[in-house]
Amino acid sequence: QVLLVESGGGLVQAGDSLRLSCEASGLTFSRPFMGWFRQARGKEREFVASITRNGLITDYSDSVKGRFTISRDNAKNTVYLQMDSLKPEDTAVYYCAATFHYGSKNQADFDSWGRGTQVTVSS
Secondary structure: OOEEEEEOOEEEEOOOOEEEEEEEEOOHHHOOEEEEEEEOOOOOOEEEEEEEOOOOOEEEOOOOOOOEEEEEEHHHOEEEEEEOOOOHHHOEEEEEEEEOOOOOOOHHHOOEEOOOEEEEEEO
16 A cells, blocks of 8 residues: 655744655655645645655755755655745645656646645744
8 A cells, every 4th residue: 555644744933944754655655756745725736846766856846946955765765845944825735745757747647645734834
């Protein structure tokens, strides 16, 4: 059974930091490409960041570039999202996902999803 479980969300103030974790089990971590997406209330889910299996290539949306860092520890089957300088507009449910489609930012290409973790940033 493929399973992704996110953790680390919470309520913080603008300018604070959070680190999200996504622990994978089953065949999920064999997928070469892992990503983070987010969905704010009333908005569509959007791409945030992605990382290759070896961790050497990462990609970010323009809205988080320079503030968020994605990484992975294959020994722990875990992907992380370090979020610094948080803004109220970062408030959303954050999801991790896995895919065989290298380089994709399209959520339709990701076939394994976690249930999400809420991040709320107050001003």
